Amino acid sequence: MIVNIAGEDLQLLGEKAIFWQKHQLLLIADLHLGKANHFRRSGIAVPSQSNDQNIERLIVLLQQMSIKRVMFMGDLFHSHYNPSWEDFGTFLNSFSEIAFDLVIGNHDIMSEHQYTKYSINIYKDPIALDPFVISHEPLAAFEGYNLAGHIHPGVMLRGKARQGIRLPCFYFGKSQGLLPAFGEFTGSHKLSIKKEDKVFPIVEGKVLSF
Template structure:
């Protein structure tokens, strides 16, 4: 189940996949997919099932079907490292789209920009839109609200019996919303919210406010 929130009088939809939809701008935001990472693990002997590779593409297809965005903006680390078989899958997937795709380059995005430009994908260091700053790394700014990735935020929910449930989350500070990593097998950095922060945890198929 999605969760609708308002930031600076703008509507945003938090999706259980970790993506964010911005209806007024018709923008779908996705952070830290890390395509190619599963193939990298398998190449080095990790017991990751081959069908897991297609999981990220299935999730993206579901989002596009649900929201039909004009723009898809990847907030960095679309690919984990250098080219492997998942680039061919990405090319094939991209060929099925009529959406405009943009990439804000992250620290893992080392594939040549020429490969993206050949597909018609525009690369940016960051994007400003309607009072918001879209970036890969979290940015501190007084005037713009920052939508970003990179951190792979997570949250530990603690039960009465010392149980700990580790969840991915959207982490909102006073001028910033950090998106969770979209890709599988990416890991989390567990956040410690302060009083003014809000944590939106992803629990299975829903997003819930936990602080």
């Protein structure tokens, strides 16, 4: 689905990412690689295949779309270093023709060396790419239109029998937009929606209008 935000056409993908064709740029928020490993080490039983599913979806996008740059909008790797990071690095090396950027998020706590050794360009401050200001957490003050992650936005859809389901979504307000978490096993935060807001839930890999 293509939507016009701040005068720019953005393609909302059912894989929970945004493709900005003008720059051949893929925007991904909150991949949270290594989260399953983190919880298992704490004795919490979680699915072991979640990292593989995340990477598989990313591979499909990189192979099927004309992408020159990927921007991870924070929380790329959920925990301290562990061997699953090397698996991800091997994956990145197989797409050497694509530039990978990371806007540092609150969970990106590894040393800079771990990112740069796989040619990931890291940014500690928001990135200005007119008309957007791209950040991990939503900004309180900015010039332009802020695209952010961190919140894991979700919206509740209700049926006639009062049953409801919370779905990940893209959210665009007057001056700020939120991307859903790309990673599996991340949960979502129910948003308070205003009449003028644009909201696009994701159901089984499809983007819908709300």
